[in-house]
Amino acid sequence: MELFRTVNVDWLGKKWYFLGFSLIFSIAGICSMGWHWTHPEGGLRSPVPLGVDFRGGTEVQVQFAQRPDLDAIRQAINAAGIRDARIQTFNDPALNEVLISLPEQHNENALDAGRQQIVDTLRAHYNNHFENSGVKVDVVGPTVGKQLETKAAMATVYSLAGMLIYLWFRFQLIYGVAAVVACFHDTLITVGFFALTNQEISLTVIAAILTLIGYSMNDTIVVFDRIRENLRISRRESLPDVVNRSINQTLSRTVLTSGLTFITVLSLYVFGGQVLKGFSFALVVGILIGTYSSIAVAAPMLVAWQQWRAEKGSTAAVLPAAKRSKA
Amino acid sequence: MKKNLNGRIALIVAVLLIFIYGIFGIPSGFTGKALLASITQRIHLGLDLRGGAHLILQVQVLEAVSQETDDIAGQIQQSLKAASLTFSQVIKPDPKKPEVIQIQGIAPGKSSDVRSLLDSKFSNEYDISGGSDNNFTLTMKPPIEVALEKKTVQQAIETIRDRVDTLGVSEPIIQEYGLGENQILVELPGVEDLDRVKSLIQETARLEIHPVISGPFQDEQAALASVAGNIPPDEEMLHGSGQMASGSDADSVFILQRVPIVAGSDFRSADPSTNPNTGQRNVTFTLTNEAGDKFYDYTSQNVGHSMAVILGNRVREVANIKSAIRDRGEIEGSFSQDEVDILSKMLRTGALPASLVYLEDRTVGASLGADSIKEGVTAAVVGVLLVMAFMLIYYRGSGVNADLALFLNLVILLGFMGFSGATLTLPGIAGVILTIGMGVDSNVLIFERIREEVRAGKAPSAAVDQGFAHAWVTIIDTHVTTIVSAAILFVFGTGPVKGFAVTLTFGLAANLFTAVYVSRLIFEAHLNRLKPGELVSI
Numbered sequence: 001m002e003l004f005r006t007v008n009v010d011w012l013g014k015k016w017y018f019l020g021f022s023l024i025f026s027i028a029g030i031c032s033m034g035w036h037w038t039h040p041e042g043g044l045r046s047p048v049p050l051g052v053d054f055r056g057g058t059e060v061q062v063q064f065a066q067r068p069d070l071d072a073i074r075q076a077i078n079a080a081g082i083r084d085a086r087i088q089t090f091n092d093p094a095l096n097e098v099l100i101s102l103p104e105q106h107n108e109n110a111l112d113a114g115r116q117q118i119v120d121t122l123r124a125h126y127n128n129h130f131e132n133s134g135v136k137v138d139v140v141g142p143t144v145g146k147q148l149e150t151k152a153a154m155a156t157v158y159s160l161a162g163m164l165i166y167l168w169f170r171f172q173l174i175y176g177v178a179a180v181v182a183c184f185h186d187t188l189i190t191v192g193f194f195a196l197t198n199q200e201i202s203l204t205v206i207a208a209i210l211t212l213i214g215y216s217m218n219d220t221i222v223v224f225d226r227i228r229e230n231l232r233i234s235r236r237e238s239l240p241d242v243v244n245r246s247i248n249q250t251l252s253r254t255v256l257t258s259g260l261t262f263i264t265v266l267s268l269y270v271f272g273g274q275v276l277k278g279f280s281f282a283l284v285v286g287i288l289i290g291t292y293s294s295i296a297v298a299a300p301m302l303v304a305w306q307q308w309r310a311e312k313g314s315t316a317a318v319l320p321a322a323k324r325s326k327a
Numbered sequence: 328m329k330k331n332l333n334g335r336i337a338l339i340v341a342v343l344l345i346f347i348y349g350i351f352g353i354p355s356g357f358t359g360k361a362l363l364a365s366i367t368q369r370i371h372l373g374l375d376l377r378g379g380a381h382l383i384l385q386v387q388v389l390e391a392v393s394q395e396t397d398d399i400a401g402q403i404q405q406s407l408k409a410a411s412l413t414f415s416q417v418i419k420p421d422p423k424k425p426e427v428i429q430i431q432g433i434a435p436g437k438s439s440d441v442r443s444l445l446d447s448k449f450s451n452e453y454d455i456s457g458g459s460d461n462n463f464t465l466t467m468k469p470p471i472e473v474a475l476e477k478k479t480v481q482q483a484i485e486t487i488r489d490r491v492d493t494l495g496v497s498e499p500i501i502q503e504y505g506l507g508e509n510q511i512l513v514e515l516p517g518v519e520d521l522d523r524v525k526s527l528i529q530e531t532a533r534l535e536i537h538p539v540i541s542g543p544f545q546d547e548q549a550a551l552a553s554v555a556g557n558i559p560p561d562e563e564m565l566h567g568s569g570q571m572a573s574g575s576d577a578d579s580v581f582i583l584q585r586v587p588i589v590a591g592s593d594f595r596s597a598d599p600s601t602n603p604n605t606g607q608r609n610v611t612f613t614l615t616n617e618a619g620d621k622f623y624d625y626t627s628q629n630v631g632h633s634m635a636v637i638l639g640n641r642v643r644e645v646a647n648i649k650s651a652i653r654d655r656g657e658i659e660g661s662f663s664q665d666e667v668d669i670l671s672k673m674l675r676t677g678a679l680p681a682s683l684v685y686l687e688d689r690t691v692g693a694s695l696g697a698d699s700i701k702e703g704v705t706a707a708v709v710g711v712l713l714v715m716a717f718m719l720i721y722y723r724g725s726g727v728n729a730d731l732a733l734f735l736n737l738v739i740l741l742g743f744m745g746f747s748g749a750t751l752t753l754p755g756i757a758g759v760i761l762t763i764g765m766g767v768d769s770n771v772l773i774f775e776r777i778r779e780e781v782r783a784g785k786a787p788s789a790a791v792d793q794g795f796a797h798a799w800v801t802i803i804d805t806h807v808t809t810i811v812s813a814a815i816l817f818v819f820g821t822g823p824v825k826g827f828a829v830t831l832t833f834g835l836a837a838n839l840f841t842a843v844y845v846s847r848l849i850f851e852a853h854l855n856r857l858k859p860g861e862l863v864s865i
Contacts, residue, residue: 002721002778063692063694063695115521115688116522119522135519135690135692135695136689136690136691136692136695137521137688137689137690138689139685139687139688139689140687140689141685141686141687143385143686144383144686144687148821151819151820152819154819155815155816155818155819155820158815158819159811159812159815162811162812162815163808166807166808166811170804203820203821203823203824204754204823204824204827207754207816207820207824207827207828210812210815210816211761211809211812211813211816211831213812214808214809214811214812215765215809217808218804218805218808218809221801221804221805221808222801222805225800225801225804252775253771253772253775256721256771256775257765257767257768257771257772260714260717260764260767260768260771261761261764261765261768262764263710263713263714263717263764264710264713264714264760264761264763264764265760265761265764267706267707267709267710267713267760268706268710268757268760270706270709271702271705271706271709272702272703272705272706272757272760273698273699273702273703273706273753275375275699275753276702276703276753276754276757279754279757280757283761
């Protein structure tokens, strides 16, 4: 069985459609992020909803034996004098889970007070109807939240720098820049999706985003590898033709591998449970966009760059074949 | 030309067996239950899968520094008095910088005397400056301060470990938390009642000595009976047991004065020793200067009375006051070596010189953890089955090749986890799933290339050779970039994320072996059996 026996699509000819598509999603994402920025939640400004890892605060997730009465819970919590609590149902309704969150405590000595009060109140009012072992609690103080932010930022910067250096080493600089631009595009749209769907970014989501940056880079490298090989073989074809041919040749491989990885990640999204939802969502979106960007963003950028340089008169519209360590 | 593949086949079988051992160890039986038991022994589950409590505490090390400099300030005062050098006061000018001590109001003309006195006693640990305006400033040398802070954190860790031991938690983790300064990570699998744990840990900070009013009594009724049913407001009833408290292991009740003589941070240290005169074993302890004064006052007025050592709100030891004790004392009794060790350890671990502040706590209930395992494994199984099915449909005979390699990949990955003792977390399971998807990519790369070569008219074995040769570089590229990403995540991530990085790295490393070496071998075995003119099934 073979899906892509003879493909001959003019990819570069469609670059304006691609640009439009990318722009729509990018702008939608940016608008949504802007909206989140101007509507800070609990005093914390952020372009995307942040998970408790970064935001700090208290989150108590409780699983009840029967359907919980949110109003009764709310009254009980208020009566106990707990301020600013947010109470909502959570996850699959059949599981009867409730999430109670409190904003960040600035006084670390009283860090735990909120959690204790909540659990005590719930226990007093609902007694045996919720099991201790069905509880998940997260209390994060400002010190730890800040540390985590710093670490996440450093991890991202090092990752991108590492990628750029690696690409520079294996290809010419322009290839590296095109690949990094494609990665930025992917990250922007993925994070934009989080803003649009109002999902939280936690540390595991950041891990997913870094992984998909690596993945998108892989995809782009495969296409670039083929472009470089074809350039070496035929020096007389026009650049757009070579690039088109390269993409068509690698299309089978690209779609298949992305498809297979996508299947596994989709399985994770559907079956993997609530805790990994953000993580798997990032991967699902990221893999789709990452594949798309190798064809629709990185390659056209390469061609556009060379054509721009050719128009300036400095060189012919030929891509540098670049160094390669072994054939 | 048929190649001799037996050596390579033997190698792969050996690898398979080794990693299966890594997963199961030597199982006690072959039933499902026995195998499951041996897996859970080899592969450690993270808190998010097992359930338990995770705490990050910060040791307030500045308090320890402050204690130390308070003490030194006292010593300075004594030394200056002893040398008849006048001064107006010895203070710590800035509460936010407890490492700085200032001596003010030195008699003019005596500066050099004071200087030489200070130099002789304190210049090892303090930088001494000043002298011109009748003031001297001592600043703790940074290496000394850092060493003190480290020691405080280590002491805190020991204390917490002792307390946690009493909970009977299996495989607790208590260690310095690398991501922050002076922070301790405590992970207690299976613990669900966080309140009990936290109060227990914080209780370790309090070691107290109270005057004993009366006791031991058999139980609370007997104790109440002795005071006609009414305990006065400045006294309290406490339980205790053990040889050193009541002489027996049965629980007894004591009536003590509520206000302690000395407590908590008044203690500086405690060590076992032997009385040179009597050869009896005892415990020597030291108090801070201030506490020493307090203790002296009390003990000199109360010779012949008893005092009780309280730890964790229980009476641990009752001692008779034989003579006035200042800041260095002995707790005597006919102790065995064990008892002495326990007592001094108790005194030492009880003497936490700095308080603990909680920065973060998380608990996951056990049933939630079990749910997570179920969900993760379901997702993995579904993912694997879908991928395997696809490979069979799309690549026919070669699909079997890919599926075998995939299976071996998983075995090696899990075996790695078993051997290395790495922790499996929920994102770790996600990493396994991702490895499956990315691993099979390598097979697709190779197969697509082989198809191209076949279509270009090459003979089967040449096509296979070319397929592997061309795909090799790209496979290396993709694996290296992802492994580098994973390494960065490992360095900067917290527990669950580290778990993800670990499974991803192991999985991709395993994949390099299976996708290339093993797949190649299977192809060659297949080629060996092809009749001339027959094509590879791909």
